[in-house]
Amino acid sequence: MSPNDVFDLLILTLLIGCALAIARLKDLAAAVVLFSIYSFALCLLWVHRGAPDVAMTEAAVGAGITAVLFFYALTRTGRREK
Amino acid sequence: MRRVLALAVVLVLAALMMAGVNQLPPPGQADQPVHRHVAADYVAGGAQAGGAGNLVTSVLLHYRALDTYGEVVVIFAALLGVLLVRSTGGPPTRPPSRLVPVSPVVDQVVRLMTPFIALFALFMIVEGHVLPGGGFQGGVVLGALMILLSLILGPERLRGLLPIGAVTWVRAAAPLVFLLCALAGLGLAGWWFALPDPGWLREFVLVALELAIGFGAAAALTGFFLSLAVDGHH
Numbered sequence: 629m630s631p632n633d634v635f636d637l638l639i640l641t642l643l644i645g646c647a648l649a650i651a652r653l654k655d656l657a658a659a660v661v662l663f664s665i666y667s668f669a670l671c672l673l674w675v676h677r678g679a680p681d682v683a684m685t686e687a688a689v690g691a692g693i694t695a696v697l698f699f700y701a702l703t704r705t706g707r708r709e710k
Numbered sequence: 711m712r713r714v715l716a717l718a719v720v721l722v723l724a725a726l727m728m729a730g731v732n733q734l735p736p737p738g739q740a741d742q743p744v745h746r747h748v749a750a751d752y753v754a755g756g757a758q759a760g761g762a763g764n765l766v767t768s769v770l771l772h773y774r775a776l777d778t779y780g781e782v783v784v785i786f787a788a789l790l791g792v793l794l795v796r797s798t799g800g801p802p803t804r805p806p807s808r809l810v811p812v813s814p815v816v817d818q819v820v821r822l823m824t825p826f827i828a829l830f831a832l833f834m835i836v837e838g839h840v841l842p843g844g845g846f847q848g849g850v851v852l853g854a855l856m857i858l859l860s861l862i863l864g865p866e867r868l869r870g871l872l873p874i875g876a877v878t879w880v881r882a883a884a885p886l887v888f889l890l891c892a893l894a895g896l897g898l899a900g901w902w903f904a905l906p907d908p909g910w911l912r913e914f915v916l917v918a919l920e921l922a923i924g925f926g927a928a929a930a931l932t933g934f935f936l937s938l939a940v941d942g943h944h
Contacts, residue, residue, distance in 0.1 A: 680842035681766045684834070688850035693931055696857055700938045 632676070639673045642666075654709045660698040667691040763840040770844070771919050775903035778919075779892065782884045782926060789881060789930040796937040817862050827855045835924035836917060845920035849927030856932040865939040868932075881933060884926025891915050 629637075646666040653659045667690030674683035735742040756768045770778050831851040838844030860868040872880070894915065895904035905912045 681764075681844065681847070684843050684847040685850070688847055688854065692854050693850060693857070696854070697934065697938070700935065704938070 635676060636673065639669050639676070642669045643673075655707065656702055656709055657699070657707050660695050660702070663698070664691050664695045667694070764838065764842060764844070766842070767839045767844050767916070767920075771839070771916055772903070772905060775892070775919075778923075779885075779888045779903075782888055782923060785926060785930050786882065786885050789933050792934055792937050812862050820858050820862050824855065824859065827851065827858075831855065831924070831928075835920050838920045839913070839916045845923030846927050848920075849924035850931060852924065852928035853931030853935075856928065857935045860932075860935065860939065865936050869936060877929075880925055881929045883929070884922045887918055887922030891919055 643666060646662050646669065650659045650662050650666070653662070667686055671683045671686040671691060674680070674686055735744075739745075752769065752773065753765065756765050756773070831848045834841075834843040834848030834851060835845050836848075838848065856868060892902045894906065896902050898904070898906040898911075905915055
């Protein structure tokens with residue numbers, strides 16, 4: 629296994645771990661933070677796969693803006709899933 | 711019983727999907743069928759034909775400019791929808807409550823970083839036809855900067871930055887500029903979104919399109935955020 633494959637495998641493991649945790653968490657604020665981490669890991673994967681344009685969008689939209697909008701939506705509803 | 715059934719469905723679907731994925735050609739090989747027909751031409755001559763050094767931008771603003779126009783209109787329509795829902799009643803909202811005062815560290819760091827973030831966003835927008843990045847990415851960074859500023863200054867201060875008439879024009883800038891460029895292509899070169907011929911005019915149209923996308927995206931994101939942060943009845 630080449631170092632490139634090891635990197636991909638690490639990122640993919642992180643992605644799956646984050647996705648499972650997001651689905652199971654009852655604390656929505658923590659889920660939003662994990663979602664941000666998920667997006668950032670995906671952004672690294674895009675860079676590594678040679679797609680810097682997609683990576684920039686992922687970093688700005690996925691890791692940045694959506695988290696802020698989700699947090700604001702949470703202040704209007706509630707922090708915990710019922 | 712239901713759990714067993716659900717598990718069975720998931721397992722069957724996963725097996726089917728895995729079987730399909732297994733048949734895909736390995737990524738990154740240039741001699742696969744998908745890379746041999748039109749895609750090869752785009753990769754070979756796309757950067758020249760689009761007048762842009764960045765192949766992605768060339769595809770976005772030249773080969774499929776009409777689709778990009780559609781996307782710009784979709785973002786604009788989404789903004790209109792949110793603003794419409796927020797300004798015509800909707801559920802009564804609590805006044806924006808500042809639960810935690812902004813920490814002086816956050817305040818100082820945002821103030822310090824603002825010019826650099828703004829410059830970077832503008833650079834991404836204007837150089838988007840040469841380097842990775844482009845109007846949308848730069849616009850999102852600009853929108854994020856606006857949101858950061860509204861977090862430390864308060865949304866009302868941000869709202870007063872531009873006169874209300876100018877805000878409307880900035881929000882509508884992206885679809886309007888796209889329409890203008892489409893018409894310019896029709897008039898100067900014969901078809902919608904054709905890039906006119908002298909090199910400097912080509913570059914001018916590309917930068918105009920990128921600027922339009924950038925400011926449209928920034929205005930839309932700031933608009934989404936402000937409509938959440940400020941009570942819509944105004």
